[in-house]
Each structure stands twice: as C-alpha cells, then as structure tokens.
Amino acid sequence: HYTFFTGMPRWRKQALTYAFSPGNQLTDEVKAVFSRAFDRWSTVIPLTFTQTDSINAADIHIGFYSGDHQDGEPFDGVLGTLAHAFSPPSGQFHLDGDENWVVTGDVTTSSLTTAVDLESVAVHEIGHLLGLGHSSVEESIMYPTISSRTKKVVLATDDIEGIQMLY
Numbered sequence: 001h002y003t004f005f006t007g008m009p010r011w012r013k014q015a016l017t018y019a020f021s022p023g024n025q026l027t028d029e030v031k032a033v034f035s036r037a038f039d040r041w042s043t044v045i046p047l048t049f050t051q052t053d054s055i056n057a058a059d060i061h062i063g064f065y066s067g068d069h070q071d072g073e074p075f076d077g078v079l080g081t082l083a084h085a086f087s088p089p090s091g092q093f094h095l096d097g098d099e100n101w102v103v104t105g106d107v108t109t110s111s112l113t114t115a116v117d118l119e120s121v122a123v124h125e126i127g128h129l130l131g132l133g134h135s136s137v138e139e140s141i142m143y144p145t146i147s148s149r150t151k152k153v154v155l156a157t158d159d160i161e162g163i164q165m166l167y
Ligand code: TQI
Pocket: 080, 081, 082, 083, 084, 085, 120, 121, 124, 125, 128, 133, 134, 142, 143, 144, 145, 146, 147
C-alpha cells in the first residue's frame, strides 16, 4: 500500500517547472527520458510539468552528481544508492553520475550487469518529489527495491490511488 511523507507535504500549485542543473551537458535523449517519466504521472493527476531554462525560477532541479555533492547524502559509486529526491516543496532530484545509466535500448538485455534503467528510476524519484513514500505493493513504482537490469515504468493501481489522494 502507498504511503506519504510525514505531514503529507504536497505541491500547492498545478503548473510545475523543472530545470536541468548546469554542469551536466545532457543530450536530448536523456531529457526526453525525464519528459516521459513526468508524463506518466501527469496523465493521472491535474499537474503539468514543463522544462525551463530559467534555473532560478524552476520548481524542480535535476542533476547528476558523483560522490559528495554537498547535501549530506553523498553518492556511493556503482549501484547502492542510484538517486534521491526530497519531499515537497524541495524539488531536489539528484542522480548518481557513477551509475551505468541506460537511456536508449533495452536494459533487460544489456550486457552490463550493473546497467540501470534511467526512466524506471526517474518515475520512482518523481513519485517522491510529488510526495509519495514507499509502497508495500511489489508491482508498484514506489516499491523500495528494483533489481539492476529491470525496467518498471508503468504506474500500478496503487501508485495511481496514492497520487490521486494527494492531488
Ligand atoms: N534511493 C532511495 C529511494 O529513492 C533513497 C531513499 C531511501 C528514500 N529511503 C527513502 C527516498 C525514503 C525517499 C524516502 O528509494 S535508491 C529505487 C528502488 C533508489 C531505489 O537509489 O535506493 C529506485 C532509487 F525503489 F527501486 F529501490 C530508485 Cl526505483
């Protein structure tokens, strides 16, 4: 079953913007993965997500970082922690730059045992950004375990019920 963060924090506006932190030179392919991940959620709730280049004005900040990146939650190299996102209204979404992220192609057939599907992790972390905690339902996006070389991007009924409680 879905959970929320303590106090049930959520965004108080409908039109949210996101920006990619400077310092990462992201390809259009990578940006498209995040756009798809946001779309999974925006199709079931009345929120919209729009990319902006106005970094200071953006609600959500996305960036890849390696090791210590000055928020008290350092990344740990390949596997282990893959990414983290903080509850509303933080909007901070960080990904471990040391992972072997799979952006295109099929992670389930990757020859790298450490390959991690970027879209799967993005859909999960956006759930956190929006206010969902972890779920006990194994099929859900918000279940707290994913194996490497797994693709899981379709919201489960449990995810939809949880996010529709918030928005
Ligand atoms: N990062 C953890 C996560 O996003 C960070 C975390 C631990 C956390 N406890 C939390 C975030 C409580 C919010 C609330 O769950 S992770 C998965 C999953 C991670 C894990 O790198 O371990 C995914 C990132 F759920 F599959 F295990 C993405 Cl999809």
